Amino acid sequence: QICLSLVKLLFYLAHSPLGSIVLLDFQPRQFVMVDGNLKVTDMDDASTEELSCKEDNDCTLDFPTKSFPLKCSVVGKCEGINEKKNLFNAYRYFFTYLLPHSAPPALRPLLSDILNATGDLRYGINETMKAFEEVLHLYKSGLYLQKRPLLLKDYISLKGFRTVEGEDYKCWPSYSHLGCLLSIHSAEEAAAICNSQSQCQSFIVTQQRTWTGRPLASFQSSWTDLIPDTNAVVYIKRSASSGERL
Numbered sequence: 001q002i003c004l005s006l007v008k009l010l011f012y013l014a015h016s017p018l019g020s021i022v023l024l025d026f027q028p029r030q031f032v033m034v035d036g037n038l039k040v041t042d043m044d045d046a047s048t049e050e051l052s053c054k055e056d057n058d059c060t061l062d063f064p065t066k067s068f069p070l071k072c073s074v075v076g077k078c079e080g081i082n083e084k085k086n087l088f089n090a091y092r093y094f095f096t097y098l099l100p101h102s103a104p105p106a107l108r109p110l111l112s113d114i115l116n117a118t119g120d121l122r123y124g125i126n127e128t129m130k131a132f133e134e135v136l137h138l139y140k141s142g143l144y145l146q147k148r149p150l151l152l153k154d155y156i157s158l159k160g161f162r163t164v165e166g167e168d169y170k171c172w173p174s175y176s177h178l179g180c181l182l183s184i185h186s187a188e189e190a191a192a193i194c195n196s197q198s199q200c201q202s203f204i205v206t207q208q209r210t211w212t213g214r215p216l217a218s219f220q221s222s223w224t225d226l227i228p229d230t231n232a233v234v235y236i237k238r239s240a241s242s243g244e245r246l
Helices: 002-014 081-098 105-119 125-141 187-196
Strands: 033-034 036-041 061-062 065-068 155-163 181-182 202-209 214-222 226-237
Touching: 002 033, 002 036, 002 081, 002 125, 065 187, 081 105, 081 125, 105 125, 155 187, 155 202, 155 214, 187 202, 187 214, 187 226
Parallel strands: none
Antiparallel strands: 033 036, 061 065, 155 226, 181 214, 202 214, 202 226
C-alpha cells in the first residue's frame, strides 16, 4: 500500500502541470500516510529545474552506490533526470525495505521484477505504475492463486460463531501481534494457509476488510470456547473435531 501510493505520487510529480518535479530532500521522514495515501509534508525542496547539458557526458545521475548515464536532449536538458532521481530514491528508501515482504508467494517474483527494474532504472515511472497496477489486480482478483486441490472440504463451518479472542501462535506477516491474522481472497485460500501451518486447527473469517477489500482471517491452534458472532464464520479441521461434539 505504501509503495503503490508512493508510485502514484511520483507519477503525478512526473506529469504535473508545472513540469517534472524532483524532490531534492527525498527521505522517509518527508512523507506521512493520510487516509491510506502517502503525502509529502514539505515541498520547500521540490524543483522543476532539470540539469542543463551540452552532451550526454554532462548527464550522469550519481548516487552513493550507483551512477546512471542519461541522454542530453536537443533542448539542452538531461532527459528525465527529475523523474529518474525520484524513482531511484523510492527504490532505495522504500522498495528495498517493503516490497520483498508480506506478499503471497506467487506474487513475490513480480515484485522482485519491479524491485530489480527500478533499481537499475530500466523502468520509468509509467512502466512502474503499470507493473504495480497489474500486481494489485492479481492480488485483489485472486488470479494469483495457483490451481490446487480443494481443501475447504476438510473443514466444518459454523456460521455465526467465533472463538474467544486471546493470544495464540504467531505468523508472518500478521495484522495482529497477538496471533496469526492474515488477509485472504477466500475461505479456500484460508484453508490452504491453515494446512500449511502445523499449529493451525481452525480459522475464523470475519467481515473485517483490508485496504484492498480482502477479508481478514484469524488462524487458531484450537477451536474451543466458541461464542456467538453473527458477522463471523469459524472453520474447524475435521481431523481436529473428530471425537468431539460440535
